[in-house]
Each structure stands twice: as C-alpha cells, then as structure tokens.
Amino acid sequence: MRSSLRSSRSRTAAAAAVLVLATSAGTAAATFSAPATAAGQQAAKPKTTPRPAVKNVIYLLGDGMGRTHVTAARERYYGLEGHLNMETLPVVGQVSTYSVQKNSGQPGAADFAPNAVTDSASAATAWSSGVKTYNAALGVDAKGNVVPTLMEQAKKSGYRTGNVSTAEITDATPAGQMSHALARGCQGPTYSDAACQDLAITGTALPTTDVRVTPIADQIARNKTADVILGGGLGRFDADDEAALKGNGYTVLGSPATQTVATETDLASATGKRVFGLFNKGNLTVEKYKADNPASDQAKEPSLPEMTQKAIDLLKTSPSSSKGFYLQVEGALIDKRSHANDAAQTLQETKAFDDAVKVALDFAKKDKHTLVIVTADHECAGFNIIEKGTYTNAEASAPPANVDSGNPANSSSPARASSGKKSDTRSTGFANAPGASDVNNFGPATFRTPDDAAGVQDGTADASLWLTYLSGNHTGADVPLFAFGPTSSKVAGSVDNTFLHTVMAQALYLTTK
Template identity: 30%
Template sequence: MKIKQIILACLALVLFACKSGEKVNKEVNSAKNVILLISDGTGLTQISSAFYFKESLPNYSRFKHIGLIKTSSSREDVTDSAAGATAFACGVKTYNGAIGVADDSTEVKNLVELISLKKINTGMIATSSITHATPASFYAHTLNRGSAEKIALQLAESEIDFFAGGGLQFFNHREDGQNLLNTLNEKQFTIDTTSLNDFSKIKSSDKAGYLLAQDDMPKVTEGRGNFLSKATELAIQFLSKDNSGFFIMAEGSQIDWGGHANNAEYLVSELIDFDDAIGKALDYAEKEGNTLVIVTSDHETGGFTLAAKKKKTEDGEEYSDYSEIGMTFSTTGHSATLIPVFAYGPGSEEFAGIYENTKIFEKILKATKWEALE
C-alpha cells in the first residue's frame, strides 16, 4: 500500500511539473519586446549579397523562421515606402505616398499610438531623415509623405520615447518659424544634434532624441560609421531600463537609394551595415529570451541581380565568367517581387508562410498580446 501511495505521489508531482512547465512556456511565448528592422528596398538578392561580400557570416543566417510578404499598395501593384510602412505600422493597405491614413484618406491608429496607451516604450531609428516615409508611418498621419515639417511636428507631439536619425532642419529651420527642439525639451527630451551618447549620459532622462544631420544621414561610404547598430543598441538599453516592454523600429533607409542609383557598392555597403544592426538585436533577444525580432522590407528596389560577371576575350567577344559575381540592375525604380520576412523569439513561428504585408501588424499584436493589456 505504501509503495502504491509513493507511486501515485510521484505521478502527481510529474503531472504538476508538466502543467507548470506548460504555463512557463506559454508565458515565454508571449513577447514582451519587439524590434522591427526594416531594410528599405531590399529583396532576396540584396540579402544574398551579404553572403558573398560580408567578411563574416551574415546575421541573417541566425534565423529559423522565414516567410514572404506581398507588398502591393491599395491602388498600385508596385508599392512605395509610405504605403509599405503604413501597412506595417497600421495594418491597412493605402495608396502610394500616404502616411498613416487609409485608402479613403482617413487617419488610422498606428502601433506607437496603440501601445503607448499601455505604457509600452517606443523608439524610431533611421539612416534617413527621421521624418522620412518609413519612420513617419509609425507616428504620423499625412496625405503626402513629402510634408516633412508637418511630420516633424507630429513627432514632437507624439508619445515616442527615443529617436535617432537625420532631419534637424525640419525641427529648427522651419517655414512657420517654430523651433521644435524647444517643444521636445518641454516634453522631457534630452536632445543631441552632434553625436550618439553613451547610455550613461541619458540613463536618467525620460526621453532621448538624436538629430545628427540637417536632412539625411551620410552614406556608410562617406563616413557614417556604425550609427545604425550603435543607435539600435542604445535604444534597447534606454527603452528597457524600466522593464515595461518596448517596441523599436530601425530602418536601413539607404539600401533603397543604392538600388535607385543602380550603385552596387552603395547598396551592398548599406546592406552589410544593416546586417550589423540585426546582430545587435539578435544578441539582445538571445540573451533575454522575451524579445521578438522581425527583419523585413517594404519592397525591392532596382531589380538587383547577382549574375555571372560579364568579361571579354582577347578577341573582344563577351562571355559570362561563372567564377565571379557581377551585380546588375533592371530598373531604377521599385519592383513587385515578394519580400522575405525573418523572425526570431517568442511568436516567431507566426511569421512563416506567405501573406499580405498588413499581417506584420497583426502578427506583432498577436505575438505580444499587447491588445489585451489594460
């Protein structure tokens, strides 16, 4: 009888442990933080270039869950960055050029507006102006992506806690005469227009903002350095300090511009720089275990191809050298190709498959359960 009781007690303990383990796993599978990295203008070929031209193994190789998104806007088969980012930020299709509005021009709540109400910290980073189409879609509403001063005003009035990029002129040399740096100071921002600080310098600040170029940030090839990866790391440190959860959008903006210019060196150098920022996000996510990292793009630019390099024989006859890569382009605009999505962390399995770009918004809310928070 005693043996039976011992066996039953052991079984009960095992069952309890299993149930407890299920509960723990369920909690871990709900992401507390999200880092969304957007490589503007980047398709599979741009990503592939990192595997040939980066001197170390690209951080893209660290992902296990990979999907594809369809990128068309509400009226056009080929999207632009404004419509593409609005799909991510607001979960709706809209027309090219629109920021944070639906196809009928009505304003739509974005992620920053939704989660700030739930005390989730938010941050925006870009290698363009911080008022450019992609970052703007996460905090602004305007019918035209070119309204940079209007977008800057909405940033100053938003609930964003951290930002870093270019665009200083849209804040302090405005047509309306306002100096939005004063507005940001009144909202408890520590603002720097010269360089990124160490975390220790902003640790006690309520909010932090960096406007480090009059318009767009310099190219990597012109000495920008490790701004993107450093800003991503700094944002993580700053937004995680009160342990309330955070959302960061970091954009490698100029990969797109290399595609528009059909400049392979420009494109690849920016893509490798972006991959370094992916590494910072993944290092944090692997260490903490509660952070979802998503890497994707709004669209592909340039019709970029990695082909055999074209060479000529001594007789002047052209041939393809399959031992060497030649980078070519088919357009100076955007294309409609499907775009890869890479995900790591709690809820990352949700990002496998083929789906519309608006589903990124929905999958973030599902993985975090932010909608259910009081």
Template identity: 30%
Template sequence: MKKFLFLSVLLIISTSCQNPDNSENTEIMPVATSDSEIPELLPLVEGKTVKNIIFLIGDGTGLAQITSGQYALVGPDGLLHMQTMPVTGFVKTHSSDNLITDSASGATAYSCGLKTYNGAIAVNPDKEACKTILELAEEMGLSTGLIATSSITHATPASFASHVESRSMEEEIAVQLLNSGAEVMLGGGFEFFSSQYRSDSLDLITQAEEAGYQLLRNKEELDNSEAEMLLGLFANDGLERAETEPSTSAMTTKALDILSRNEDGFFLMIEGSQIDWGGHGNNTDYVLNEVEDFDAAVKTALDFARQDGETLVVLTADHETGGMTLQRQRAEGDSLEIYWTTGYHTGIPVPLMAYGPQATEFMGWRDNTYVGKRMAELLNLGSLPQMK
C-alpha cells in the same frame, strides 16, 4: 489586346535590360568564408511570451541585396546575421492603388495593418488616420522607439507615429512625431525640427526639450547620454555616414538600453533606410555598405533577444528596389556582375525573417498587412486595423 500588352512588356524589359556598361560598381568578388562565419542558424525559442518586439525594415532590400551583401562580406559559405534567423517566409508588398508599393504605403501596411495608396502616411485610402502599433503600444504603457538612417520624418519611420495624406509633408510629420509619446527617435532630419530651416519658423527643438527629450547631434552625445527620452538628429537630412555620426548598431544599442527598462515591454522599429537609396542609384557599393551597417544592427538586436528570451525580432523589407540581380556575363574568375533593371521599386515579394518567441507565426507567404496585425496581437495590443 493581350498580345499587345505582352509585346509592350517585352519591349520594356528589353530596353531596360541594356545594363550599364558604364557602371564601375557592377562587379563583386566574393570573399573567402572564414571559420567564424560558417553558418549556424539560431535555435527556435520555446517560450511563448512576447514582451518586446524589435521590427527591422531593410528599405528596398530583396534577396539580391542580401545575397550580394553576403558574398561581399562573409562569402558564399557564410551567412549574414540576418540570415541566421531560423524562421523565414515571404511578404507580398502591393499597395491599395498600385502593384508596386512605395515606402509610405509599405510602412503603413506594417504599422496599421491595412492597405493604402502610395504616398500615404498611416491613413487609409479615404485619408482617415489609422492607429499604429506604436501608438497602441504607448497607450498600453509600453515604451517605443524609432531608428532610421534617413530623416526620422521620412516615409517609413513617419508611418509609425504620424498621420498625413502625403509623405512629402515632413514638417507636419515632425510636429506629430513629438506628440507620439515615442521615448526614442534616432536618425537624421534636423532641418524639419529647426526654426532655422522650417518654412513656418517653428522651433520644434525647444518644444522637444520642454517635452523631456534630450537632443543629440552626434555620436559622442549619443554615447554619453544618460537621458530617458532621446531625439537624435545626426544630420540635416539623411545620415551622411560621417565619422561623427553613429552607426545603426550604435543607435540600436542605446535605444535598447533605454526601452528595456520598461517592465511592460517595448516596440522598436529600426530601418536600414539607405539600402533603398543605393538601389535607386543602381549603386552596388552603396548598397553593400548599407547592408553591412544594417546587418550589424541586426546582430545587436539578435544578441539582445538571445539574452532576453522574451523579445521577438522580425525582419523584412517594404519592397525591393532596383530589380537587382546577380549574373555572370562578362566577369571573369569568381566575380559576379550585378545587374539592375530599374531605378525604381519592383513588385517582387520580399523576404521575411523572425527569431524569438512565436517566431513561427511569420513563416509562409504573407501579405504585408498580416505582419503588422500579427505583431500587434502578439504584443497583446488588440487587433488591427483600427481607426483613430
């Protein structure tokens, strides 16, 4: 039996490793590193008080996604902003029913501090709603925000502020997001809020405005907004990277401006959603563009935290996507070939990085649930998991 299993594993490996001869995007040429990109790790922060947490999730972002982004953007001797975070560890990502998690159970491990089944949005394996770190923060008077480059109703942001048994229930998720109390929600997903598109014709846009949100549809409206509660829906579904759409960094800047007004602190989750989508498509250029956009948002978060001194920044992924790796088989000179081993997620652990007060709590090999539990404790929100 064991022998058979081993053989079948080998077979799968050998067939899926017949890497695309057809892909145009599998080679990258590392750029030269300029003086300004010579690595400098941020220092450890002595202070102990965690008033705010910025939690960054690179969906589908493993070591190969980060390293290929580094080579392409700042070269072999450089470091991306995310690589300047001084504390590093690893996260084990399996879900309650699968060694390979999806983004829903992956995000629920972070938001509720518990393992659940793939597809579950902030419910436990018995489909009972679990309290999220965002909801606890709201109860304690902190301000909260969600940023994504997918629709804001997509699995990762949804798992922080709604509870449904399947990630596909995005219309229901939209209803619940509006009742979450989150001050700032920025991403795509207009179609799940608009009566024009919803299957029940509910007009959540008007409901949102009545609840105090200003609706933002493009970058200019985001930049000019003076409101204190924002619902940014910059695309029908995921952001399309049109000129009129804000970057993740621009969304982060605006969110930090609003959330930091709260004397009691804030919790902000920022997702680089489409790094995962590039991985699903085995599309290297897509991944590199999304890593660049995400890393610029990381810089914005780190700059804020350095100034503030009481902000903890934690960065990780929910899982790796694509089985991406860097090799040199056919490429000539200094270029590297990107190989993909799957169009889905892999079970390989993902990197964990932290900067700010108490950052050293996030070193070592950690379960994904630990990250959520520890963030809640450090914000004095009590211990996870808790059922609703």
C-alpha cells in the same frame, strides 16, 4: 522660424492637430495569474504573475532590400558558403508588398483597386496600421481616414517605444509609426499648405488644424509617440520644435534651434526617459564614405548598429511599471543607393543593416522574451546577380540620377562609367558586334569575394560577383523575411505586409483578433 512659404497657422492650432488616438485595438494586456495552491498547504509560494511569452518586439527593415540584396551581401562579405546574421534566424518567409489606388477599398471589397508596386509610405502604413493604402500616404487608409499605428497603440498600452533610421526621421518609414499624412512630402520646415493637401482624397481642402495636413515634424515633436528617436533629418525641425520636445521631457541631442547636429559622442553619453537625437540635417551618411574619410564631420555620425544598441539600452532600462518595449529600426540607405544603381554602397549598407540585426538578435537571445522580425518594405531597382562574363541592362544610356544628392557624401562613382554600351568581352549573344569596347559600361558592377584568389580586385573581369540592375525604381517582387523568438512561427511562409501588423499587435497583447 519656418520658411515664408508656411501659412500663418498658429502653433496652438498645429499642436491641436496632433491626434492622440484611442482605439479598440489598444486594449490592455491580458491578465495572467499563477495556479491556486491547495487549501491548507503549509509552505505555499507567493502568487506570481508570469511574464507573457513576448515582452518586447524589435522590427527591423532594410528599405528596398530584396532577396538578391541579401544574397549578394552574403557572397560579397562572407563567400558562397557564408551567411549574414539575418540568415541565421530560424523562421524564414516572404512578404507581398502591393499597395492600392487612391479611394480604393480594402482587399475583398467591391471597390478594391490594387497597385502592384508600393512605395515606402504605403508599405509602412501596411505593417504599422494593418491597412492597404495608396502610395505616399502615411497613417491613413486609401480613402484618407486616420488609422492608429502600432507604435501609438503600444504607447497607449504602457510600452516603451523607439524609432531608429538612417534616413530623415520624417521620411516615410519612421514617419509611418509616428504621424498621419495625406502626402509623405509634408515633412517641414519649408512647405505650402497646398503641398500637404490631397483633393483627390478629401474633395475640399482640410482645415489646417487637421492632423493629416500638419507637417510630420510638427507631429513628431509633439505627440510623444516614440520615447527614443534617433536618425537624420535635423533640417526638418526648428526652434519651436525643440521647445516642444523639451516640454515633453525629451533629452535633445544637438539643437534644432541652431541646426547643430548631434554626434556619436553625444549618443554614447545620452540618458533619460525620452531621447531625441538627429545626426545629419538630411539622411545619414553612407558607411563607405565614412570609412574612406575618417576625419570628416560625417564620420562623427553613429552607425546603425550603434543607434540600435543605444535604443535598446535606453528602452530596456525603462521604469519598472513598463510592460516592455516596441522598437523599429530602418536601414534606409539600401534603398537610396539602389535607386542610384550604386552597387558598392548598396552592399555596404546591407551589411551595416545586418550588423544591426546582430545587435537585436544578441539581445533577444539573452532576454528570451523578445520577438525579432527582419524584413523589407519593398525591393528596389531589380538588383540581380548575373553570370560572370555576361551583360544586361544594355538599353540604359546612363546610371540613374542620385536621389540622395542632398547629402553629397551619399554618392560614389559607379563601377562602370556613364555609357550603357554593350560589351563583346562581357556578353554572349549575337546582338553584340565584335570589337565593341567595354570601357564605358556602368553595369554590371563586379566585386571580389572571399572565395576569389588573392589579388583579384573589385571592378575587374576576374571578380566573381557580377551585379546589375533592372531599373532605378521599386519593383513589385516579394521581399524576404526572417524571424526569431516567441510567436515567430506565425510569419513563416508567404504572408502579406498587413499580416505583420496582426502578428506584432498580438505579440504585444494589443488585440486578440
């Protein structure tokens, strides 16, 4: 049962709140036909309906992944002359990510009020629904109006759909495709109705039957927006949710009712038209911990590349009547470890995300009808590569707190200890007094690369990759974008995150605008 904080709303009312959206953008795909043959032609070939240029769209995002995350991961694992998989995609661009204030109009409106730094919820709404909204909002515009998501539109138009994340599946990025909420924290199972409301938007409290104040877990379990759902967050679901999922035809891996998490083995053998698998009660575990602790329960979790491959396998074997599929894949822990200024785990999570990109790219190259877009929702923490032997972030007295402490495995000791004391041995400039010790510095963090001489170790002054952070939160920097496949040229150059919605909707023939 849900926590006692939950109101006495009935499950019938909650289920009724799960909106099935009809939208003019969700129009049927254009009709294609072969050219007519000449009259009287003897060996006329049967008419065929050629496939559209794009049959599938795979949208991958590294949460919090800025340009420096990409560069640093490349140098760390492949050296200065190497490249990540995402960097091999032929189309390159950058994405602006700003959000807007509550009750703001859209860009160009008289009441437009921008916010330079987005959070994951408003960013997810931008590409999934094509509108700017306020930080913490999901599937609603800045004035609280419900807006359809791309995944809802794709599902309505006959596509198969998938949603994969290393975060809780109710967290902002995956939830942005499958729910509508005034406040991203309205996830369940423990919540108060007041926590789901936002009187600054609605003026008065909404009835509990309104989808915008229905817990995100309730919505996901009942609206069938995604056919394949893989990630973390089992603790957000309960026995009623499991019954709803099974009633909607999902193969449920593990059990929300007993809080039994699914495993990598469960995923490997999973079959069915709809599959729901959550592998941790909270966010999934960082790859570094699993590698260092191979006998742990956390090591039984699948990796992001494994979940991506399984999602593609399940979606591509859809019924013959299906048009194709739309899949979103999130590498969420890049952001969570950047918030904690944990460079070691940030780098390894960026590589894991890039390995998932390779899975998608390999499929797309063989399929030839798949659009792949790789980007981020925002940059996190002002991650920077600095000159060897220099020092920055001297004002910080300690690393930021671990924002992902719900999963103790998602933490490690920073390369430097807790003090932000400046160092004369790793800094130039008159402000650093002679004789200062470098023992207590937590930044920069230093890493060996394939270009370093044998014997050079991480965390030493000899390592060639020196990294530091500007803050413990998001920044307003544009984020990188890489793309491959039919229509990918549309995202070249500088674009806004709302334009990504336009490109993907057009690729799936959901709109002709």
